[in-house]
Amino acid sequence: MSDAPDNASVRLLGRDRTPFLPDRLWLDGAWVSRADRPARWEEAARADVAVTTQTRGVVPSSSASMPSVVADILDACAVRPGHRVLEIGAGTGYTAALLKDRVGPHGSVASIEVDPEVAARARRNLDAAGVDVEVVCGDGFAGLKRGGPYDRVHVTCAMRHVPTAWLEQCAGGRIAMPWGPAFSTDRVVALDVADGQGVGRFGAVASFMVMRAQRSRAWDAWPEGGETRPVDLGLDWRRLDGPLGGFGEFVVGLLLPGVTHRTSGGDPEDGERVVWLERDGVYASVGFGAGVPTTATGDERLIRDYADAVAWWYDHGRPESAGFGLTVTADGERAHQRVWFGSPHGPAWEH
Ligand SMILES: C[S@@+](CC[C@H](N)C(=O)[O-])C[C@H]1O[C@@H](n2cnc3c(N)ncnc32)[C@H](O)[C@@H]1O
CATH class of the missing domain: 3.40.50.150 (Vaccinia Virus protein VP39)
Incomplete structure (x- = not known):
């Protein structure tokens, strides 16, 4: 058995990615140069991680993928x-x-x-x-x-x-x-x-x-939240939170064409989390957590659409993304996109 350190790109892909990487990598929010910190540079180059190779400001704009x-x-x-x-x-x-x-x-x-x-x-x-x-x-x-x-x-x-x-x-x-x-x-x-x-x-x-x-520009400037009001969405805080950050986030997103989101706040187990929603420049938010009333700001329709998508996901047994697929049909510059559940003939959402 070889005791050479593992190089994920060689093992998984049959070719070393190291010769393709620039001498400076953006790692953990700072540039790491190969000359100054060779061990850290090599470690990242060999690991099964994405490494940023170009930024605009602090936003990654090109990378070598995982x-x-x-x-x-x-x-x-x-x-x-x-x-x-x-x-x-x-x-x-x-x-x-x-x-x-x-x-x-x-x-x-x-x-x-x-x-x-x-x-x-x-x-x-x-x-x-x-x-x-x-x-x-x-x-x-x-x-x-x-x-x-x-x-x-x-x-x-x-x-x-x-x-x-x-x-x-x-x-x-x-x-x-x-x-x-x-x-x-x-x-x-x-x-x-x-x-x-x-x-x-x-x-x-x-x-x-x-x-x-x-790329969405919807969150380049944070929207005004507006007046906060109590809201009953028929879902407790655990369900409102359930898809966020996990595999359900993709699936709920399939049910919400054109909707973007961000979250703020902490762990809803001991505080409040807020999900911020946006569609076509219209914003809304829903705040929830253990022991805090569910509240909302902004567009009522957007809030109801989020709650309906979350309820659909639970009602269908929390399906994973493999239960869905995409059909794309030639139609003008942007093809027509239809996401389906089960089979191409199943329930569908236009994206
Ligand atoms: C994840 S990186 C590609 C990783 C690359 N395949 C490699 O092996 O290093 C994504 C690249 O897509 C490029 N890109 C973004 N929008 C593009 C477009 N409209 N046409 C062509 N390239 C684009 C970015 O500049 C970036 O270099």
């Missing part, structure tokens, strides 16, 4: 030798290299990156590693018509809206991506495309940076 999650999306994508693959979000260039490993000499990989600096670095990293991948700087939402048709589209930024362009450029193929409702983080979904429609069931948890133009 190796185990990279493995989940690659598995879902089912890339085979000879495939033509389009990647969205080159980042460090690492997953583009993994895709090239899988398609082999008779396949091809093109990767689109929206940030010019990041694209240039991905290109340098891939050249240095001797990997033949075309890196294009541009908006991945439009896909890359000139290299198509593709067998696979492999997406490494989280999607809220799937473009019709991908369905057209990958007709008859598969699109694998992290997808989430506006309310929550993402799940991996692989859409099998046929006749202008992609269909797939939600899989593993994946928390990714949302595609740049699709």
Whole structure:
């Protein structure tokens, strides 16, 4: 048995991500340089964690994803030798290299990156590693018509809206991506495309940076709460809290198209937690906890919709995300998105 320290990227993906990482990583809220703190840098590079490689202010804007999650999306994508693959979000260039490993000499990989600096670095990293991948700087939402048709589209930024362009450029193929409702983080979904429609069931948890133009600005400035009033939603505080922060958050989000949220306050066991809701610039909040009355501010409709979604989740036995799937149909620039429960013919919500 080897006593070399574990390197998660080698073990899980068959290629070391270290050569693709910049000399400075953003770890625990500060930059760590490889020259000054080599042990800490190496530890993060080898671990099964996502590492931020670029920030805007203190907000992460590019990263190398967590190796185990990279493995989940690659598995879902089912890339085979000879495939033509389009990647969205080159980042460090690492997953583009993994895709090239899988398609082999008779396949091809093109990767689109929206940030010019990041694209240039991905290109340098891939050249240095001797990997033949075309890196294009541009908006991945439009896909890359000139290299198509593709067998696979492999997406490494989280999607809220799937473009019709991908369905057209990958007709008859598969699109694998992290997808989430506006309310929550993402799940991996692989859409099998046929006749202008992609269909797939939600899989593993994946928390990714949302595609740049699709990031919500709703919470850049905190809204005025307005007058607080007591409210009876027919659910006790434990139920109102139940889906938040757990697997139910994704599912409740599927039932609340276009709704975003934040929470504030502490542990509702010994204080009050507040869930803040937003839809189309309209806000509301619900406060609850052990021994405190449930109160609300803002839009009544939004509050009732949240309570109805939570009640639905409990009434259906708290289903997990694998019980749901996504059908995406070509329709203008943004494809039409329908989330379903059970089967594509089951109850559905338009996103
Ligand atoms: C999680 S990182 C990608 C990780 C990368 N695959 C790797 O191996 O390092 C997500 C990337 O998507 C890029 N991105 C965001 N929006 C995009 C868009 N509209 N088109 C193309 N790339 C985009 C970001 O700049 C970021 O570099």
